[in-house]
Structures are given as structure tokens and as C-alpha cells.
Amino acid sequence: MFSIRFTSRTLAAAMVAATVACADSSSPTSPNVAVAREDPLASLSEGRGAFQRYVAIGTSLSMGVASDGTIEASQEQSWPAQLARMADREITQPIIGGTGCRSPLLAPLTSGVRLSGEAAGANPATLSCAELKSGEVSLVQNVAINGATTFNALNTTPENVTDAGNRQITQRVLLPGHTQISSLEEQNPKFVSVEFGANELLQVRSGIAIEGVTMYPYSAWAPLYTQLVDRAAAATKYGLIVGLIHDVATIPGFRRGSELYADRNTFAAAFNVTIAGDCDGSNNLIFTPVVVPTAVARGAAMKRNDTGPYVLSCAGGAATAQDFILTPEEVASVNTLASRMAAHMRAEAERVGFAYFELDELFRSDFKPPFSVVQQMTSTTQPYGAYSSFDGVHPSALGQRVVAEAAARAIDARYNFGLSAQLIASR
Numbered sequence: 001m002f003s004i005r006f007t008s009r010t011l012a013a014a015m016v017a018a019t020v021a022c023a024d025s026s027s028p029t030s031p032n033v034a035v036a037r038e039d040p041l042a043s044l045s046e047g048r049g050a051f052q053r054y055v056a057i058g059t060s061l062s063m064g065v066a067s068d069g070t071i072e073a074s075q076e077q078s079w080p081a082q083l084a085r086m087a088d089r090e091i092t093q094p095i096i097g098g099t100g101c102r103s104p105l106l107a108p109l110t111s112g113v114r115l116s117g118e119a120a121g122a123n124p125a126t127l128s129c130a131e132l133k134s135g136e137v138s139l140v141q142n143v144a145i146n147g148a149t150t151f152n153a154l155n156t157t158p159e160n161v162t163d164a165g166n167r168q169i170t171q172r173v174l175l176p177g178h179t180q181i182s183s184l185e186e187q188n189p190k191f192v193s194v195e196f197g198a199n200e201l202l203q204v205r206s207g208i209a210i211e212g213v214t215m216y217p218y219s220a221w222a223p224l225y226t227q228l229v230d231r232a233a234a235a236t237k238y239g240l241i242v243g244l245i246h247d248v249a250t251i252p253g254f255r256r257g258s259e260l261y262a263d264r265n266t267f268a269a270a271f272n273v274t275i276a277g278d279c280d281g282s283n284n285l286i287f288t289p290v291v292v293p294t295a296v297a298r299g300a301a302m303k304r305n306d307t308g309p310y311v312l313s314c315a316g317g318a319a320t321a322q323d324f325i326l327t328p329e330e331v332a333s334v335n336t337l338a339s340r341m342a343a344h345m346r347a348e349a350e351r352v353g354f355a356y357f358e359l360d361e362l363f364r365s366d367f368k369p370p371f372s373v374v375q376q377m378t379s380t381t382q383p384y385g386a387y388s389s390f391d392g393v394h395p396s397a398l399g400q401r402v403v404a405e406a407a408a409r410a411i412d413a414r415y416n417f418g419l420s421a422q423l424i425a426s427r
Contacts, residue, residue: 048087048088048089048417049190050087050190050191050238050417051083051084051087051088051089051190051191052089052190053141053187053188053189053190053191054080054083054084054087054089054091054141054189054190054191054192054193055141055142055143055183055184055187055189055191055192055193056080056091056141056142056143056144056192056193056195057143057144057153057180057181057183057184057192057193057194057195057196057232058080058144058148058180058193058194058195058196058242059144059145059146059147059148059195059196059198059199060144060145060146060147060148060199060394061079061144061195061198061242061359061394061395061403062078062079062080062142062144062193062195062242063075063078063142063144063145063146063173064076064077064078064079064081064093064400065146065394066104066389066390066391066394066395066396066397067104067105067106067107067389067390067391067394068102068104068105068114068120068389068390068391068394069100069101069102069103069104069105069114069115070096070100070101070102070104070146070169071096071099071100071101071103071104071115072095072096072097072100072133074104074389074397075093075094075095075096075142076093076095077397077400077401078093078142078144078400079400079401079403079404079407080142080144080193080404081093081142082400082401082404083193083404083407083408083419086404086408086419087417087419091141091142092140092141092142093140093141093142094132094137094138094140094142094143094172094173095132095133095134096130096131096132096133096169096172097130097131097132097133098130098131099114099115099116099128099130100115100116100130101128101129101130101168101169101172102114102116102124102127102128102129102165102169103115103116103118103127103128103130104389104390105120105390105391106120106390107379107380107381107383107390108377108378108379108380108383109293109376109377109378109383109390110293110296110377110378114127116128123165124164124165124166125164125165125167127165129168129169129172131172132172137171137172137173137174137175138175139175139178139183139186139187140173141187141189143173143174143180143183143184144173144180144195145166145169145170145173145174145180146166146169147163147165147166147199148166148180148196148199149196149199149200149216150196150197150200150221150224150225150228151224152179152180153179153180153181153196153228154179154180154181154224154227154228154231155179156170156179156180157174157176157177157178157179158170158171158174158175158176158177158178159176159177181228181231181232184231184232184235185231185234185235188235189235189236190236190237190238191236191238191239191240192232192235192236192238192239192240193239193240193241193242193407194228194229194232194239194240194241194242194354195241195242196225196228197221197225197243197244197341197342197345198244198359200215200216200221200341201215201216201244201248201334201337201338201341202393203215204248204326204330204334205253205287205290205324205393206287206322206324207287207316207317207321207322207323207324207325207326207330208319208320208321208322209319209326209330209331209333209334210319210320210333211333211337215333215334215337218337218340218341221341222341222344225341225344225345225348226344226348229241229348229349229351229352229354230352232352233352233353233354237353238354238415239352239354239355240354240355240356240357240407240410240411241345241346241348241349241354241355241356242345242356242357242358242359242403242407243342243345243346243356243357243358243359244338244341244342244345244358244359245338245358245359245360245363246335246338246339246342246358246360247331247335247360247363248285248326248331248334248335248338249285249331249365250360250363250364250365250368251363251392251393252363252367252368252384252385252387252388252392252393253287253288253289253384253388253391253392253393254285254286254287254288254326255285255286255288255371256282256283256284256285256286257278257279257280257281257282257283257284257286257314258279258280258281258282258283259370259371260275260279260286260288260292260312260314260371260373261275261279261280261281261282261314262371263275263371263372263373264279266372266373266374267295267299267312267373268309270373270374271295271296271299271300271373271377272299272300272302272303272308272309272310273295273296273298273299273309273310273311273312274309274310274311274312275312275314276311276312276313276314276315278313278314278315279312279313279314282314282315283328284314284315284316284325284326284327284328285325285326285331286314286324286325287324287325287326287392288371288376288392289384289391289392289393290324291312291324291325292312292373292376292377293377295310295312296373296377298310316330342358353414354414355407355410355411355413355414355415356410356414357406357407357409357410359403361402361403361406362387362395362399362402362403362406367385367386367387367388367399368384368385369382369385382396386398386399387399387402408420
């Protein structure tokens with residue numbers, strides 16, 4: 001029997017995943033990259049020289065967001081920062097001071113709070129945002145921004161940002177009048193990384209998977225992406241494009257209904273929650289960072305009132321229902337669009353001669369431990385496994401290391417910079 005104390009904020013914590021803006025199933029094979037070129041100038045020394053002027057543009061993944069927050073510790077472990085260190089360089093970043101912007105979630109998730117003490121599920125637009133450690137905005141090499149889309153990379157400046165939840169962080173990353181791509185161009189980089197596309201899809205966590213509603217239409221996205229790559233390629237001869245995952249089911253926070261059903265006895269004994277029979281054998285994907293804490297909080301409230309148990313159903317509602325459940329048909333729709341986008345990214349990388357790898361390197365099924373409601377709700381270190389942070393979407397420092405290593409292998413396959421040798425030396 002488990003004894004768990006729930007705060008009044010626990011139910012609010014259940015909704016936190018709706019505010020996560022990130023990141024973004026193949027077998028664990030080597031990345032799909034182009035054949036290494038035979039240019040004798042593509043040496044280790046040249047690679048290190050290129051990374052002296054390395055500029056990263058991208059989303060929360062490249063920014064180093066972890067546990068739904070941005071803070072110095074996670075920024076320092078972002079994959080661009082780890083990649084630069086493989087070339088014996090340090091990339092400059094907009095380091096956030098204090099408790100972050102926004103402040104990351106605390107574990108165990110039953111606490112329902114962030115590092116700042118604010119409610120985990122509070123409206124992102126109302127959450128605190130600490131100032132930069134430097135005290136002022138400057139032109140930095142890592143200008144990736146939480147929640148950014150390809151459109152944002154081309155068009156969004158601190159003055160015109162419309163996302164209230166990310167307005168303050170944008171104003172701490174970009175100089176006035178600057179976009180991510182113009183910030184890249186202004187620095188005359190020798191090497192760039194381009195990581196976008198995940199935020200065009202991640203709203204499907206809500207359980208709604210409709211192109212043009214929660215998924216950016218491919219026909220509108222593809223020309224924007226080509227424009228972004230063209231501008232990056234015009235600024236430098238060396239670059240890396242990061243592709244997408246091919247199966248949304250590999251995201252740590254997604255679990256099949258059948259996995260919850262297998263843990264039904266613990267749900268009942270520890271949390272006053274009954275897992276409905278419709279979960280037995282269900283292939284529906286449940287976004288557990290929302291669904292499970294909601295059920296646990298309601299089960300606890302019912303127990304205090306000597307009622308219950310709360311019944312958790314795995315049946316998906318209408319296609320337009322925000323139920324945080326994806327049916328197999330909805331999963332197929334998401335995966336089809338993700339694969340089309342990844343194919344376009346790969347083709348663009350080949351067209352301009354950039355290195356390429358896909359995030360299947362990180363979101364691998366063998367990185368997900370067996371589902372356990374006790375681990376998710378009570379673990380103080382790994383609610384979703386070793387490679388994920390506390391939000392079930394963004395990677396931990398170890399997960400960021402996986403991305404950096406995949407990037408290094410892809411870069412070596414294209415340019416023969418010798419970064420892979422650093423992987424062995426740094427272990």
C-alpha cells in the first residue's frame with residue numbers, strides 16, 4: 001500500500017502538458033545521413049574552427065527546455081551546447097537566472113508545483129519569468145526558442161510575438177527587430193543547425209489530430225521550410241538539419257490503454273482509480289502527463305469524501321474532443337504528416353549539402369521503461385524514464401546527450417570533422 005499526500009494543486013498539475021511546447025519509431029539503427037565527402041580539408045581542425053562560429057536555431061529541444069521550463073542547468077545541457085563541446089567550443093546562450101522562464105516542474109508530480117512554487121498547471125501567460133543572468137539581451141549563438149515554428153523562425157520578433165505563454169522568453173533571446181534566421185545571418189556563421197517542425201504537430205497531444213486545426217498543413221509548411229533552409233545555406237557552407245520522429249507513440253508521455261490496464265491493480269490500491277475495461281487490449285494512445293495525474297487527483301478527492309473509485313476510460317471521444325487520447329486512426333494521420341515533413345527535410349538537406357539525422361535517435365521505444373503509475377506520480381528523478389524530463393516530452397540531460405551524439409555522427413558522415421572521436425574520449 002502506498003501513502004501519498006496530495007496538495008490542492010495536484011489537479012492543476014494534470015493539465016500542465018497542455019502547455020508544453022517542444023520537441024518533437026524506428027529501430028535503434030545508425031542515423032540516415034549522406035555519404036561522407038572526401039574533401040581533405042574536412043579535417044578535425046576545420047571542424048573545430050567551424051564550431052567557433054556555430055549558430056543554432058530551433059525549438060525548445062535546441063533551447064534546452066526540460067520539465068516544461070527553461071533554466072540555466074538545462075540550457076547548459078542542451079544538445080547544441082553538448083555538440084559544441086565535442087569540438088572544444090562553448091556556444092553562447094541566453095542564460096536564464098533565478099528559477100527559470102518559465103520555472104520547471106518539480107518531482108514528484110504529486111506536488112503539483114514548479115521550482116518557483118507556482119502551480120504546475122497555471123496559465124503559461126501568468127507564470128513568472130526570471131531575467132537573464134547577464135542582465136541584458138545580446139546576440140548569442142543559440143537563439144532557439146520554446147514553442148517556435150518554422151513560420152516563427154522567419155517572421156517572429158520580440159515586438160510581434162503573439163504567443164502570450166512564450167512572449168517573455170522570446171524577448172530574452174532575440175534582440176529588438178530580430179528573428180531567429182536574421183540573428184543567424186547577422187553572425188556570419190561557419191556552422192548552423194536547423195531544428196524545426198515538432199511544434200507544427202505537438203498540439204495533437206490534446207487528442208485532436210486534424211490537419212489545419214492542430215497540425216500545420218503540409219502545403220503551407222513546406223515552402224516556409226524551404227525558404228528557411230535557403231537562407232541558412234546562403235549564410236554558411238556547413239550545416240545540420242534535424243528531422244522528425246516517425247511514430248508519435250515513441251514520445252515518453254504517450255502510453256497505450258493496454259499498458260494502463262496492465263497496472264490496474266496498483267491504480268486501484270494506491271490511488272482509488274479503476275482502469276475501465278475498455279483499456280484492456282486498447283491501442284489508443286493516452287497522453288499520460290495529463291490523463292494520469294487528473295485521474296489520480298480525482299481518485300484522491302473521492303477517497304477523502306468516502307466515494308469512488310474514479311474510473312479512467314481509454315475510449316477516445318469525438319474527433320474534435322480534447323480528451324488527450326489518440327485513436328489508431330488519429331495516430332496514423334499524425335505519423336503520415338510527420339513522415340512527409342521528414343522526407344522534405346531530408347531532401348532539403350541533400351539539396352544544400354547539409355548533414356541530416358532524425359529524432360528517432362532519441363524517441364526510441366527501448367528508451368521507455370514499462371509503464372508504472374507509481375513511478376510516474378512518485379519518482380523524484382525519472383517519472384518517464386532516464387531519457388525524459390518531468391514533462392514526458394522534453395529530454396533529460398541524458399536524452400540531450402543522445403541527440404548531440406546523433407548530430408555528431410551525422411556531421412562526420414557528411415563533412416568528416418572527426419567529432420565522433422570526441423564521443424569516445426568524453427565517455
